[in-house]
Amino acid sequence: MSRRSSILKAPRRQARKLTPHPGEPTHGPLTAEELQLAVRNHSMPLEALRSDTTPAGLHYLLNHFDIPFIDADHWHLRIGGAVQRAVELSMRALRRAPSITLPVTLECAGNGRSLLRPRPLSQPWTLEAVGTAAWTGVPLAYLLTQAGVDDDAVEVVFTGADSGIQGGVSQQYARSLPIAEALRPDVVLAYRMNGAQLPPQHGYPLRLVVPGWYGMASVKWLSSIQVLTHHFDGFQQQVAYRYQQDADDPGTPVTWINVRSLMVPPGVPDFFTRRRFLPAGPVMLSGRAWSGQGAVQRVEVGIDGKWAPAQLEYPAAPFAWCAWSMPWVADAGDHELSCRATDASGATQPLEQAWNYQGMGNNAVQRIKVTVTVE
Numbered sequence: 488m489s490r491r492s493s494i495l496k497a498p499r500r501q502a503r504k505l506t507p508h509p510g511e512p513t514h515g516p517l518t519a520e521e522l523q524l525a526v527r528n529h530s531m532p533l534e535a536l537r538s539d540t541t542p543a544g545l546h547y548l549l550n551h552f553d554i555p556f557i558d559a560d561h562w563h564l565r566i567g568g569a570v571q572r573a574v575e576l577s578m579r580a581l582r583r584a585p586s587i588t589l590p591v592t593l594e595c596a597g598n599g600r601s602l603l604r605p606r607p608l609s610q611p612w613t614l615e616a617v618g619t620a621a622w623t624g625v626p627l628a629y630l631l632t633q634a635g636v637d638d639d640a641v642e643v644v645f646t647g648a649d650s651g652i653q654g655g656v657s658q659q660y661a662r663s664l665p666i667a668e669a670l671r672p673d674v675v676l677a678y679r680m681n682g683a684q685l686p687p688q689h690g691y692p693l694r695l696v697v698p699g700w701y702g703m704a705s706v707k708w709l710s711s712i713q714v715l716t717h718h719f720d721g722f723q724q725q726v727a728y729r730y731q732q733d734a735d736d737p738g739t740p741v742t743w744i745n746v747r748s749l750m751v752p753p754g755v756p757d758f759f760t761r762r763r764f765l766p767a768g769p770v771m772l773s774g775r776a777w778s779g780q781g782a783v784q785r786v787e788v789g790i791d792g793k794w795a796p797a798q799l800e801y802p803a804a805p806f807a808w809c810a811w812s813m814p815w816v817a818d819a820g821d822h823e824l825s826c827r828a829t830d831a832s833g834a835t836q837p838l839e840q841a842w843n844y845q846g847m848g849n850n851a852v853q854r855i856k857v858t859v860t861v862e
């Protein structure tokens with residue numbers, strides 16, 4: 488090989504290393520592609536943990552493709568497949584149906600992904616891909632019962648109006664639920680968020696909300712609901728959203744939210760590092776905890792690794808987060824604050840996260856570095 492050609496080759500190898508394949512975990516620095524996703528899909532600022540209900544603009548956001556802009560006056564929801572009476576419903580018809588309002592904590596299954604080593608390449612969440620909104624709409628079970636689900640139905644597939652390419656596969660965003668989950672009385676087809684019209688980015692004019700499941704199940708911009716007599720094998724079901732050890736591992740599906748708690752960082756932040764600064768003396772530490780696998784039963788707060796129980800409040804609904812608080816007398820110096828929740832299934836947040844290939848279902852404890860100053 489001539490000297491010239493080997494010089495020409497070197498930058499190409501380097502370029503390949505800096506742009507790994509999507510999904511392939513990396514020890515490298517954040518990529519331009521991750522930054523691009525991060526600015527489209529924002530998380531909830533942790534100070535928003537103070538309110539029971541997250542204002543729509545502060546609620547986290549995760550859209551795989553583009554936000555479809557839908558003319559609600561000419562839009563119809565199709566319900567078909569293994570049902571006795573297939574129907575097409577306008578927004579007017581849906582608004583006339585019985586409605587419920589339910590506070591629900593949604594969390595992205597990839598929350599915490601960017602803190603894993605190696606780092607799975609996808610939306611690079613830190614810890615804040617969560618939010619709690621009051622969703623208003625028609626119980627899905629009401630519409631399915633009206634349509635008359637066939638006895639041999641096994642799943643219901645929900646298809647959004649958004650489309651794109653993921654993993655080389657052209658697709659409309661679609662996810663299924665087992666029939667028993669779809670018939671739960673608290674699964675809702677929502678057309679209002681916190682009392683207002685659904686914002687475009689959260690699924691206008693209609694979205695599914697599945698309390699207790701990670702966010703991927705709550706399909707936005709809903710265009711059709713099909714009852715199936717077999718398992719749905721669409722990309723977002725069969726390839727994405729699985730707990731896998733490597734690319735060839737078929738893995739297991741991601742479903743219910745794992746127990747997690749977060750703390751409102753006390754004091755004030757340094758602009759760039761986000762390290763916290765607060766004066767010595769009493770301070771009320773507070774935050775929220777939630778789980779899709781049983782009520783939160785305990786939250787403990789760790790000060791420099793020493794754990795003490797926090798005071799817990801009741802949640803507004805079974806799948807809404809609950810508030811916790813614990814007074815702390817901050818003494819001068821550097822400290823590390825943490826919190827960890829335990830739910831009714833006995834599950835507790837781990838100190839170190841077990842790694843998986845897509846970075847799904849993270850619930851490792853949050854660690855906040857604080858500097859306590861004496862005036």
Ligand SMILES: Nc1nc2c(c(=O)[nH]1)N[C@H]1C(S)=C(S)[C@@H](COP(=O)(O)O)O[C@H]1N2
Pocket residue numbers: 546547548549550551552593594595596646647648649660688689701702703704705706707708
């Ligand atoms: N149609 C459609 N529905 C979707 C998605 C999507 O990309 N398209 N993203 C899912 C994922 S991964 C999550 S975490 C939640 C996020 O809901 P939010 O943006 O309202 O917080 O929507 C889910 N529903």
Ligand SMILES: [Mo]
Pocket residue numbers: 549594595596597702703
């Ligand atoms: Mo998600």
